[in-house]
Amino acid sequence: MFKDVSAVIFDIDGTLMDSIGRIVECIRISCSEVGADVPSSADSKSVIGLSLGQAIASILPGRSEEEIRKAVDIYRNTYIRMEMDDPVKLFDDAFGVMEELKNRGYKIGIATGKSRKGYDRVMGYAPIARFIDVSSTGDEVRSKPDQQMLNRLSDELLIPPKGCLMVGDSSLDISMGVNAHTHTAGVLTGVHDRETLMNAGADAVVNTLTELLDLLPDRSEKR
Numbered sequence: 420m421f422k423d424v425s426a427v428i429f430d431i432d433g434t435l436m437d438s439i440g441r442i443v444e445c446i447r448i449s450c451s452e453v454g455a456d457v458p459s460s461a462d463s464k465s466v467i468g469l470s471l472g473q474a475i476a477s478i479l480p481g482r483s484e485e486e487i488r489k490a491v492d493i494y495r496n497t498y499i500r501m502e503m504d505d506p507v508k509l510f511d512d513a514f515g516v517m518e519e520l521k522n523r524g525y526k527i528g529i530a531t532g533k534s535r536k537g538y539d540r541v542m543g544y545a546p547i548a549r550f551i552d553v554s555s556t557g558d559e560v561r562s563k564p565d566q567q568m569l570n571r572l573s574d575e576l577l578i579p580p581k582g583c584l585m586v587g588d589s590s591l592d593i594s595m596g597v598n599a600h601t602h603t604a605g606v607l608t609g610v611h612d613r614e615t616l617m618n619a620g621a622d623a624v625v626n627t628l629t630e631l632l633d634l635l636p637d638r639s640e641k642r
Contacts, residue, residue: 420623420634421602426552426578427520427635428528428569428601430587431541432467433609435517435628438507439588441498442467446478449494453486455479464610468532468591470557471495499540506544510608516628517550524638528572530585530595532557552576564594569601586631590619604631 432438443463451457458478466474475490476482482490517527527550531538535556542548553575560567573580585596588609596603597620605616605624613624625631 421584421604422636424525424582424584424602424635425638426526426528426572426576426583427631428530428572428583428585429517430468430585430589430592431529431531431533431538433588434586434592434606435513435547436507436509436541436545437608439464439467439609441501441507445494445498445501446474448497449475449490450479452493453479453482453490455482455486455490467610468563468587468589470532470562471534473562474532498537502540507541509545509547510628512627512629514547516632517547519632520635521550522639523635525635526552526576526578528552528576528583529554530563530568530572530587530592531555532563532591534558563591564598566595566599569595569599573599573601584635586628590615593619593621596620604634606631 429435432442443460446463447457466477472491476487479487520527529551533556535558538556553572555568555571560571573583580600583601584604585592585601586604586606588606589611593603593605593616603621605621606628607626616624623634
């Protein structure tokens, strides 16, 4: 399906890693500890993919900047503590899919709402760092669904947006790809369902990362 793609760019949370439940838990804890109403799981999921500050501000409308900063700090400290005790795991097929894509001749990028420190922490224990050519994080550029993150990765790879495929589990990921004029594929392992991803503009939606391989031909013979 994606015959003109030469770079695959992945979101992390809910796409490569089974982290949605932990993020929701940390959002709810941070809201509780600043005395705010605890958001539902659905509302918490709705802000996943935004940069952390924007996500907390969105979930706490009308709260002061001081309260939002406090909630951000609580979220960050809680997540780091949990991560140290029990690192979030990759989905079972994530390593194999990235390895296969590299073998097929694709460049691989990461577009994540995590901070650079958070990204580096994950790459310190997740065995996929060797496959990644470029990365961009939520504290370095404007938050999803703005296209700046993908524009930066496209420029670094020297591959035009039309040669890139954005893969993510949320409408924010898909909308970012649409805004950047990349190809887009949704994966049903995280935040949003098939209908939501298609309505956001996904060119394709797959159940798992493994199914993505059926859409990406071997490019290794072209090199």
